[in-house]
Amino acid sequence: MKSRRINSFAVYAVIYLIFLYLPVAVLPLFSFNDSSYVKFPLVGFTLKWYSQLADSHGLQNALVNSLKVGISVAIISTILGIFAAKSVTRYRMRRSGLLVGFIMVPLVIPEIILGISLLMTFSIGGVKLSLITISIGHLMLCVPFSMLVLISRMEGFDKSLEEASLDLGENAWWTFWRVTFPIILPGVVASLLLTFTISFDEFVLAFFLSGTDATLPVHIWSQLRFPDKLPSVLALGAIIVVLSTIVILFAELIRRGGVQLNKQSKV
Amino acid sequence: MISADRTLVDKIRLQFRRSESIRGYTLLSPTLLIVLLGLLFPLIILFTLSFWKQEYVDLIQTFTLKNYGDFFEKKIYYLILYRSIRISAFVMFVTVLLAYPLAYFIAFHVQKNKMIWIILVTIPFWTSYLLRVFSWKVILGYNGVINSSLLSLGLISEPLEFLLYNPFAVVITLAHAWAAVAILPIYVSLEKIDRSLIEASRDLGESAVATFIRVTLPLSLPGVIAACLLVFIPTVGDYVTPALVGGTRGIMIGNIIQSMFGKALNWPLGAALSIISMLTVTAAVCLLLGATQLFKKKVS
Amino acid sequence: MNYEKDDIIEMRATGQMSRRQFHAYMASLGAVAVTFPVFTGAARAAADDHPNVFTWEGWDAVEHHQQYLDKYGELPNFSIFGDEEEAFAKMMAGAQFDVTHPCSYKVEIWRDAGILQPIDTSRLSHWDDVISTLKDIPGMVHEGQRYFVPADWGQTSVLYRPDLVDPSYLEDETWGILWDERYAGRLSMSDSLIDGVMVAAIYSGAANPFDMTDDEVEKTRELLRQQLPLLRYYWTSPTDIENSMAAGELVATSAWNDAFTSLKNEGYDVRYMQPKEGAMTWVCGFCLMSAADPEKLEKSYDVIDAFLSPDSGQFEILEEGYGHANQKAFDLVSEEELAQRGLSKDADALLNSGIFQVPIKNEAVLQAMFEEVKAGL
Numbered sequence: 045m046k047s048r049r050i051n052s053f054a055v056y057a058v059i060y061l062i063f064l065y066l067p068v069a070v071l072p073l074f075s076f077n078d079s080s081y082v083k084f085p086l087v088g089f090t091l092k093w094y095s096q097l098a099d100s101h102g103l104q105n106a107l108v109n110s111l112k113v114g115i116s117v118a119i120i121s122t123i124l125g126i127f128a129a130k131s132v133t134r135y136r137m138r139r140s141g142l143l144v145g146f147i148m149v150p151l152v153i154p155e156i157i158l159g160i161s162l163l164m165t166f167s168i169g170g171v172k173l174s175l176i177t178i179s180i181g182h183l184m185l186c187v188p189f190s191m192l193v194l195i196s197r198m199e200g201f202d203k204s205l206e207e208a209s210l211d212l213g214e215n216a217w218w219t220f221w222r223v224t225f226p227i228i229l230p231g232v233v234a235s236l237l238l239t240f241t242i243s244f245d246e247f248v249l250a251f252f253l254s255g256t257d258a259t260l261p262v263h264i265w266s267q268l269r270f271p272d273k274l275p276s277v278l279a280l281g282a283i284i285v286v287l288s289t290i291v292i293l294f295a296e297l298i299r300r301g302g303v304q305l306n307k308q309s310k311v
Numbered sequence: 312m313i314s315a316d317r318t319l320v321d322k323i324r325l326q327f328r329r330s331e332s333i334r335g336y337t338l339l340s341p342t343l344l345i346v347l348l349g350l351l352f353p354l355i356i357l358f359t360l361s362f363w364k365q366e367y368v369d370l371i372q373t374f375t376l377k378n379y380g381d382f383f384e385k386k387i388y389y390l391i392l393y394r395s396i397r398i399s400a401f402v403m404f405v406t407v408l409l410a411y412p413l414a415y416f417i418a419f420h421v422q423k424n425k426m427i428w429i430i431l432v433t434i435p436f437w438t439s440y441l442l443r444v445f446s447w448k449v450i451l452g453y454n455g456v457i458n459s460s461l462l463s464l465g466l467i468s469e470p471l472e473f474l475l476y477n478p479f480a481v482v483i484t485l486a487h488a489w490a491a492v493a494i495l496p497i498y499v500s501l502e503k504i505d506r507s508l509i510e511a512s513r514d515l516g517e518s519a520v521a522t523f524i525r526v527t528l529p530l531s532l533p534g535v536i537a538a539c540l541l542v543f544i545p546t547v548g549d550y551v552t553p554a555l556v557g558g559t560r561g562i563m564i565g566n567i568i569q570s571m572f573g574k575a576l577n578w579p580l581g582a583a584l585s586i587i588s589m590l591t592v593t594a595a596v597c598l599l600l601g602a603t604q605l606f607k608k609k610v611s
Numbered sequence: 612m613n614y615e616k617d618d619i620i621e622m623r624a625t626g627q628m629s630r631r632q633f634h635a636y637m638a639s640l641g642a643v644a645v646t647f648p649v650f651t652g653a654a655r656a657a658a659d660d661h662p663n664v665f666t667w668e669g670w671d672a673v674e675h676h677q678q679y680l681d682k683y684g685e686l687p688n689f690s691i692f693g694d695e696e697e698a699f700a701k702m703m704a705g706a707q708f709d710v711t712h713p714c715s716y717k718v719e720i721w722r723d724a725g726i727l728q729p730i731d732t733s734r735l736s737h738w739d740d741v742i743s744t745l746k747d748i749p750g751m752v753h754e755g756q757r758y759f760v761p762a763d764w765g766q767t768s769v770l771y772r773p774d775l776v777d778p779s780y781l782e783d784e785t786w787g788i789l790w791d792e793r794y795a796g797r798l799s800m801s802d803s804l805i806d807g808v809m810v811a812a813i814y815s816g817a818a819n820p821f822d823m824t825d826d827e828v829e830k831t832r833e834l835l836r837q838q839l840p841l842l843r844y845y846w847t848s849p850t851d852i853e854n855s856m857a858a859g860e861l862v863a864t865s866a867w868n869d870a871f872t873s874l875k876n877e878g879y880d881v882r883y884m885q886p887k888e889g890a891m892t893w894v895c896g897f898c899l900m901s902a903a904d905p906e907k908l909e910k911s912y913d914v915i916d917a918f919l920s921p922d923s924g925q926f927e928i929l930e931e932g933y934g935h936a937n938q939k940a941f942d943l944v945s946e947e948e949l950a951q952r953g954l955s956k957d958a959d960a961l962l963n964s965g966i967f968q969v970p971i972k973n974e975a976v977l978q979a980m981f982e983e984v985k986a987g988l
Contacts, residue, residue, distance in 0.1 A: 053416040060413045061431065064490060067446030068435045070456065074449070080877060081857040082449055084459040102671070102689075128342040135335030143339065147346045149354070151540070152589045154548030156569050157582070160704045161353030167705020168352075184349045187342060189492070189541060196500040196533040230502050233426065234495040237433045241491060245440045247551065252701055256663050256688035264441050266668035266691040269848040271873060273668070274445075281438040288437055292430050368724040387986050453860035470860075472796055476844045554802075558844045562985050573696030574804060575978040576720075 068285055075279035080271040082278070093275040103280055106263035110244050113175055113259060117182040118240035124183075125190025125235055126228070132191075133198040147191060150184040158184065159252030166253070173255030181249040186239040193238060197231030360582035370578065378583035388567065392588055395547050395563040396595060398478060402485040403543040407535060409486065410493035414534075415527075417494075418501035429498065436491050444555050447484045451475040451556075476558025484556050485546055493538040500534025501527070529610050536603055540596060547592050548585075564588050661687045662709035662907040662914055665698060665900075670712060670918075674926035678917035679910075687914050693848070694803075702726050707902040709911045714895040716805060718759045719750050719970045721898065728901040729756035734912045737919035741936045744959045745894055750970065761896040762918050765933040766883075766953070766965060767806045768890035770852070770866035770874075773882050775859060784884040786814040788863045790834070795841045799852055799864035802845035804971055806891070808981050810865050811835050813888050813966060822972040828980065835984045845985070849873075856881060872932025872952050883953050885964075892965035896936065934958060 074082045078090035097103060131137070132144055150158060162181050163173075171177060205227070209219040225232070247261035254262055267273040326333070361378055364371045382388045417428045435443070450456040451474040458470040474480065504527065512522040528535075550565030557563075564584065571581025664671070664687050671689040673680065680686055690708060692698035695717050702708070703724060713721060721727050732738045738760075745761035752758070769788055773781055775797075780788055789798050789810070801807040811834040812820035817827040843861060846852045849870050855861040856870070857879055871883040884890065897915045899908075917923065924940020927933055932952050935941070941949070941956050949955055971977060 053412065053420050056412050057416045060409065063409075063487065064432065064435045066450060066456075067443045067487065068438055070446040070449050071438065071442065080873065081854050082445075083452070083454040083854060083858040084456070124342040124345060127338055131335045131338035135331040135338070137332045137335035137339075140335065140339070143343055146350075147342060148540075149350060149589075150346070151544045152592050153353075153357075154550075154565055154568050154585050154588065155545075156548075156550065156565070156572060157357060157585045158353060160572060160700060161356045162349070163701065163704040163706060164356055165352040167707070173706060180349060184346065187346060191342070192537040192541060193496045193499055196496050196537045197503060199500075199533045231499045234429065234499050237429065238492065238495050241433055241436045244437055247441065251697065252704065252706075254690070255706075256690045258691065261439055261441060262691070264439050265693055268441060268445065268850055269668055269693060271850045271853045274850060277442065281442045284438055285434060288434055292427070292434070296424070296427055368720060387983050387988055390988070391986055452858070453855065454858040472843075554847060559839050559842050559985060560987060562982075567982060570696075570978060570982060572700045573694075575975055575982070576699075577975060 068281075071278045071285070072282035075275055075282045077275065080275060082271075082274065093279045097276040097279045097283075100276060102258070102263060103260075103267075103276070106258045106260045107280070107284075109175055109257050110260035113179050113182060113250075114240045114244040117179050117186055117243040118236045120179075121183055121186035121190045121239045122194075122232060122235045124187050125194050125239075126232065128187070128191045129194035129198050129231075130224075133195060133201055134203070144191075148188045151188045155185075155246075155248040156252075159249045162249070163252045173253060175254075175257050175259075177253040177255075178250050178259060179243075181253045182243040182246055185246065185249065186242055189242060190235040190239050193235045194228065194231045197228050197234075201227065357582050357586065360579050361586050363579045365577050365579050368576070378580045379587070381580060382584065382587055388564075388584060388587075391562065391567055392564045392584075392591060395565070395588075396591065398481060398563065399543050399546040400595070402482050402489070402546050403539050405482060406486045406489050406493045406542050407497070407538050410490060410538065411497055411535070414494050414497035414501055417498050418504075425502075429495070432494050433491050436488075440488060441551070441555075443488060444484055444552060447480070447487070448475060448556060451480055451483070475556060476561070478557065478561055480556040480558070481553055481561050481563075484552055485549070488552070489542045489546065492541045496537035496541065497531060497534040500531045500537075504530045525610060529607060532603060532607065536600065539599060543599075544592055544596065547588065660907070660910075661685060662904070662911045663688045663690060663707075664710045664712070664914055665690045665692060665702070665706075665708035666710075666712040667692065667895075669931065672926070672930075674930070675923045676914070676917050677922060678920045679913050680917075682913060682917075683910070687910070699724075702900070708900050709903040709907050710914050711898050711900055712762070712895060713898060714805075714893050714968070715748050715751060715759060715761070716893070716968045716970045718898060719753075720974075722753060722758050726901055727758050727898045728903065729758060730760055730897075730899050730915075731912075732757060732760065735760065735916045735919065737916055737921075737937055740921075740939050741919065742938050742958050742962070744962045745936050748894060748967075759896050759898055760915055760919070761894045761936040762915075763896070763927055763931075763933045763935055764892065764894040764962065765868040766890045766892050767801075767810070767865060767867055767968075769863055769884040769886060770856060770871055771863035771882055771884065772856060772859065772861075772880065774880055775862040781882070784886050786810055786884075786886045786888050788884075789865065790814070790838055790841065791863075792841060794862050796843055797860070797862045798838075798841050799843050799846050799855065799861050800838065801865050802847050804974060804977055804981065805893075805968055806865060806867075807845065808835065808977055809891065809968070809971070811838070813891070816888075820966070821969050828973070828976065831977075832980050832984060835981065839984060839987075867933075868953055869932040875951065890965040891968055892962055893968040894936075928952065928954065934961070 073086070075093050076089050076091070077086045078088035078092070128144070128147060132140060159181065162184070166173065166177055205223050206219055209223045210216070214222065245261060247265055250259045250262050251265070264277055267277045362374050362376070364375050364377055413432070417425055421428055448455070452458070453470045453472065453475070455474070457474060458467075461467045462470065508526055508530070509522060512526045513519070517525065547563075548565045548568070550563065550569045553561040553563045553566055568581050568584050568588070571577045571584065661683070666689060668691050671691065673686065676686055692701070695713050698711070698713070699717070699721065702711070703726070718727070741761060745764065748759075748761065769784070769786060771780065771788060776788065776794070788794070789800060800810065808831065809820050812823060812827070812831045815827065815830045815834050817823050817831065823831065843855070844851070846864065849867065852861060852864045852866055853870050853874060856864065856874060857877070868883065871881060874881045897918065899911060903911060919937050921937050921939040921943055924935030924937045925943040927935045928940060928944050929948065934954055938958070941958060946956065955961055
């Protein structure tokens with residue numbers, strides 16, 4: 045009985061993954077297709093879109109820019125999210141609901157409004173548009189995401205653990221790293237992944253807040269307009285998927301190696 | 312002197328330790344400050360704009376309620392807003408419903424390598440939203456994956472046209488686009504549940520379903536709520552997806568607001584519309600939270 | 612080491628995640644973060660001493676800027692927009708660039724908004740070779756000062772599949788095909804005022820589509836309403852319609868010349884109409900922004916001049932399928948190649964044959980009307 049239930053969940057998970065990866069699978073398919081037009085039937089095999097990609101500095105720069113913005117936004121917003129989530133779940137505060145609500149405001153503002161009004165703010169203040177202005181915009185968007193994910197992790201957190209640690213003579217800093225952090229770690233990882241993904245993928249804010257350094261979505265938005273540019277963008281999408289899968293598998297191998305070493309040293 | 316000082320410092324320190332409020336706010340302040348810095352000006356600009364009006368390229372800086380009046384007078388705005396809320400609510404429902412079992416699977420059935428699963432779920436979202444929307448067009452399109460395979464199997468003789476360029480396509484595309492945003496918070500809150508509670512319930516003779524409804528689901532509610540909010544709120548204002556796959560009837564409030572800041576060149580009306588839409592979304596969110604409170608009470 | 616405490620942590624940390632594992636995860640996350648940029652090569656820093664050009668995708672192609680590249684050894688900086696509306700919104704909100712590239716019907720409103728500055732054509736070496744009709748576009752010179760340098764031009768007309776439509780359309784070309792109920796669900800129209808709503812206005816027979824009376828607006832609205840259920844979608848980018856035309860999903864759509872050129876180049880049998888009601892012609896070109904950096908003015912002129920060069924024009928005609936402002940560019944292209952693209956050496960004649968796109972007078976009213984139609988009202 046039990047094993048059958050596990051199976052049905054696993055089957056669902058596989059179907060769900062197919063749903064998630066179906067659109068992604070389309071990308072490599074047409075990146076090897078010898079036609080500007082993305083339609084069936086496929087015409088023939090070619091590598092020309094990949095060589096076009098190698099020549100396209102705009103695309104490569106945009107990718108690097110997006111990585112820079114995404115990684116910094118993920119780290120900063122998760123740190124800010126930890127502060128906020130911890131304070132909300134740990135302490136009973138008067139009128140905190142209102143302030144937490146305020147942090148959530150960027151979620152409610154239509155992105156185009158946030159983009160334009162932030163741009164107006166920057167131009168009034170004489171701030172030059174750059175990757176930093178894009179990051180600030182993304183930060184506004186990502187902090188609420190991070191906070192919500194972490195709150196759902198920290199709610200019901202057992203205070204006595206931290207108190208025990210403090211009583212045992214650890215200071216607050218080490219208590220955080222050695223007690224609190226390991227417990228909220230799944231939330232932290234989820235938050236990092238989520239905020240990176242959001243920033244890496246965000247287009248509207250990035251359009252309004254970018255100067256001459258475009259991020260990947262801004263670049264893709266402009267490339268999507270012309271069919272003969274499209275297949276090399278698809279090629280890039282395919283490369284990103286394959287590359288990130290490889291990197292993650294590689295990292296997992298390292299991690300496993302690390303765990304095994306640890307186990308051995310324990311013995 | 313010295314001792315008096317010391318007691319004062321001690322008092323403050325004591326007060327600080329005792330007062331949860333103060334400690335909480337201290338911890339909250341960095342985040343709050345940064346969001347405040349980033350949002351204060353934009354919000355002021357937005358509110359001020361919404362009470363002005365625009366003539367050609369000039370903003371007329373006299374107070375007027377005309378923009379808000381327009382919303383209630385002209386049918387189009389509240390009709391579209393209502394339509395957007397309905398579509399977003401539907402997207403939220405579908406996305407969370409589909410995501411929950413997967414999050415459950417990762418949290419309870421995957422023993423090793425949970426992180427691999429989590430990352431596996433997020434990888435598709437690193438390929439750029441615009442490309443994924445484009446892919447959906449290829450999948451659902453006239454000569455797309457589905458139509459081509461159905462045609463070659465001989466199940467249909469003409470490509471199905473109802474797959475793309477309608478609200479249905481918008482819902483599918485959005486449910487896919489926001490999948491990770493729904494899965495992660497639900498997984499995080501499921502992961503936190505103390506397994507012994509579930510075992511205890513089973514030991515007491517509750518069925519698997521009853522255990523799920525009485526123990527697992529209520530305990531994972533924070534994550535479900537977070538997922539609902541994170542999916543529902545941003546999709547209301549989306550204007551790219553409806554423009555790309557929604558066809559002639561797919562427009563949402565985001566498209567109208569966007570056009571106010573572009574083609575229609577009426578920034579004040581755009582600002583007023585977004586404030587109204589923000590308030591409506593907030594009200595809808597409150598309703599959702601109220602409903603879950605009710606659910607919690609009922610279950611317990 | 613306090614074992615007791617460690618045990619608590621181990622036990623409570625969801626049973627999965629020990630500190631050791633945590634370090635391993637952090638290390639792997641670090642690996643992800645570090646490896647990524649390595650694979651993709653270093654970013655090229657934008658050079659600060661070159662002008663910032665805010666333009667359409669494609670217009671940043673190196674072929675258009677060879678003359679500039681030869682002179683300075685580097686390209687100007689580009690920032691790309693998808694359409695002029697979002698570009699305008701961005702500039703109105705305060706984004707600053709040196710040179711921008713709107714189409715002529717937008718120049719008046721941009722100038723009135725105070726974001727453009729006058730251009731001194733004597734600083735452009737190719738100005739004398741610019742087709743004279745293009746120099747005389749109304750509204751480009753204001754109070755004796757020129758605000759717009761034409762660079763590229765083309766048509767808006769009907770693109771259709773001769774194999775999928777009634778043969779009578781081959782003889783009798785008309786915008787009316789976009790209202791033909793036989794092709795319900797197989798038609799498309801541009802999602803814009805200038806290339807969409809104006810098509811309906813022309814088809815309705817409005818005396819001046821760009822300055823309509825209330826009655827004429829109502830007629831146009833009625834036509835748009837009739838058309839809505841017949842459309843597959845309103846298109847926003849050439850990619851949409853080109854893919855759909857290639858697939859046979861669409862049989863006819865409004866389009867610019869480039870779609871015709873690219874489909875032809877890929878071997879598809881498509882035709883581009885010269886409708887009896889008149890095709891639309893448009894011109895896009897350069898403006899100097901009032902926020903431009905005075906120190907980069909010289910180079911900004913060089914950006915414009917490079918684009919106007921015959922070589923840039925030849926590339927424009929052959930690769931992009933549009934007309935170019937420089938008469939000499941047409942001498943570098945054979946009659947045959949011009950004809951394939953629906954162009955001819957006598958650019959003046961072609962420009963004068965169509966309905967020339969000028970600023971739309973009651974833009975806001977028309978936009979509101981268009982939105983109501985799209986909302987099904």
